[in-house]
Amino acid sequence: MAGTRISNLQSAAKQPPPLIQSPQRSSAQGAVQMRIKSAQSSGDRLSQSKSMVLQDSSTELPQKPISRHRRNQSQHNVVVAGAATFEPLVELKGEHLNVAKISDSGKKQRKNWTSMWTMLTSDQLLFYKDKQQETALKPGGKTDVVQLCGAVVDWTTEKSSRKNVFQITTNTGSEYLLQSESSSTASIWFHAVRKAVNSSTKADGGCPLRRSNSTECLPRHSSLPGYGSASPSTKQRNPVHRRSINMFGSSKLKHSTSDSADKNGVKNRLKKFIIRRPSMKTLQEKGLIKDRVFGCQLSTLCEREGTTVPKFIQMCLDAVDKRGLEVDGIYRVSGNLATIQKLRFIVDQEDDLDLDHSQWEDIHVVTGALKLFFRELPEPLFPFRFFQPFVEAVKIKESKHKIQTVKKLIQQLPKPNQDTMKLLFSHLHRVLAFSRKNLMSTQGIGIVFGPTLMWPELDAGNMAVNMVYQNQIVEFILIESQEIFNLDRK
Missing domain, CATH: 1.10.555.10 (Rho GTPase activation protein)
Incomplete structure (x- = not known):
């Protein structure tokens, strides 16, 4: 009898155990099986497995066709957002804000507060006199357009006695003050405008240089620093060629080496002129300076x-x-x-x-x-x-x-x-x-x-x-x- 039990146990160990699953286990396994069946090729399965991993933005991989399956589409959206290192811009609805333009391309203007219907896009801030102008979209409807690429946004308490005021300084030197009586509204617009500035500047590779009082973009020569196909993470603003922006964006002026060289040249020329200038006696002898009558002994x-x-x-x-x-x-x-x-x-x-x-x-x-x-x-x-x-x-x-x-x-x-x-x-x-x-x-x-x-x-x-x-x-x-x-x- 004992020998018979031992032989039965050994035969049971050699055979695979019966498949016993709970209802939850079986449903989960069915979902996995449906996912495997939905994949049409090994390449699709590979893309699905890689979609759960954030790729390195510095390495350039060939893009593969994105599946139109709703689940896969959401996964690929996560990948793109992670690779771009910033969130997509959420445009605000139009709202009435108090606006004052205090500088136009570096020239100071009288501060006049005006209630404007304000619209924010991905790279522009649009001001209308009223909401009807914005909806009509007439050619002359826009009061002012603020290019946000390369702009500087900061809270300010010195430019106005009003509360909840922030300042926008464009890359051409124009300055705008925006204000709202509601601190929450002003904060929402401040962060939205700053996000638009950052995203538009990164998207344009550092923002093109613009002429004052013009929307014409200046071409970048290949010899200029920062020219080429550098990645957004490695691109930095060059203080020499972004001098106009840094001048308005910081309290202390940042001078380039060319500026210091020019100043040294001017100083040297002035020193030479002072050393070589003729004496009073020489000027009097030549008749260029005559002796005074009034005030003379x-x-x-x-x-x-x-x-x-x-x-x-x-x-x-x-x-x-x-x-x-x-x-x-x-x-x-x-x-x-x-x-x-x-x-x-x-x-x-x-x-x-x-x-x-x-x-x-x-x-x-x-x-x-x-x-x-x-x-x-x-x-x-x-x-x-x-x-x-x-x-x-x-x-x-x-x-x-x-x-x-x-x-x-x-x-x-x-x-x-x-x-x-x-x-x-x-x-x-x-x-x-x-x-x-x-x-x-x-x-x-x-x-x-x-x-x-x-x-x-x-x-x-x-x-x-x-x-x-x-x-x-x-x-x-x-x-x-x-x-x-x-x-x-x-």
């Missing part, structure tokens, strides 16, 4: 002209003697400042001056230029070292002693100062002779010429007190001019 000007009284002062006094002694407010009324400056420029640049010309017919222009000449002197007609002695002299109460003291001080002045002062005060004495017609008095002339003919070297004292003494000194010399300058003995 009185002694230097007289030495240059070979006189003791500057010619310009003599010409002005002669012109006033000829046609200004009876003019109301002579020396008190101001002339046209622009005309006075024009006269000053002519005097500094030209030798010949005719004050009888029609353009100087206003005598107040001549008197204004004369007063300007005295104010422009580096040292006044009454030299700095004589300011305090004249102040002490005018304080003397006894008349004869005061006259002798002032006369002695004037005789100590340099010859150009002394002769110019004598000529000026003798002229002002003649002006006083017509005081009934010109309505000028000694006090009025003292107020006009006091701060013009003398001032302290340092404004250490009281300005108001100094001005009082300045007026008194000029007024006293004017009253006693015949005695001080010996005008009767002329």
Whole structure:
């Protein structure tokens, strides 16, 4: 009996076990069998097995025909999406957004917010005045088209006080601000536009360069970096040829080596020009730069002209003697400042001056230029070292002693100062002779010429007190001019 059982067990071990399956097991095996039957060839089975594996984008394999079976179609879609390394763009429906164009090809524009019907495509952002224009598709319906290839999208809080504002800067330098009152809406559009920018830039291989104010694409030469059939993963923007985009996309300017070379060249040329430029003396000898009259030292000007009284002062006094002694407010009324400056420029640049010309017919222009000449002197007609002695002299109460003291001080002045002062005060004495017609008095002339003919070297004292003494000194010399300058003995 024991031997019979052993033999039965050995025979049972040699035979294959019976196929016993649960209902779930059998259904799964049937599905596998249907899949095997649906495959028409070994090549189809190979494609189905490989469709579950992501291929390397860097290796180029021959594409095989895609099965039209619904299951296989979905599998192949997964493969393509993985190989492209980015998701397909989901276009947004049109929506009203607040848009402001602040720059057109680098030229700043006034910021005007406008509610625009906005549409987003794979590589463009379209703005319409209203939804009807977008649906009508008329030729002139589009208000503006923003090319997203190579653009830069960033949130901004500096360009506008509104909230939820982001900026789009195109590859031609145009700048747009987009805003929505809803933060979620603004965020959705921001991410959608950024995704469109990335996808269009990758699809175009780095985006073609465009001319400003044009949709014309510039051709890329084969010698330019990045030209050729490089894969999207290895392509990088070259800062040299993408300088216009980097300039608007970053806060700091990125200069290429060519820019630095140009700057060095300009610096070198400027250095050579400065080293080789002629001296002031050479320019004066050639007559290119003439010595000034206004602002020149009185002694230097007289030495240059070979006189003791500057010619310009003599010409002005002669012109006033000829046609200004009876003019109301002579020396008190101001002339046209622009005309006075024009006269000053002519005097500094030209030798010949005719004050009888029609353009100087206003005598107040001549008197204004004369007063300007005295104010422009580096040292006044009454030299700095004589300011305090004249102040002490005018304080003397006894008349004869005061006259002798002032006369002695004037005789100590340099010859150009002394002769110019004598000529000026003798002229002002003649002006006083017509005081009934010109309505000028000694006090009025003292107020006009006091701060013009003398001032302290340092404004250490009281300005108001100094001005009082300045007026008194000029007024006293004017009253006693015949005695001080010996005008009767002329």
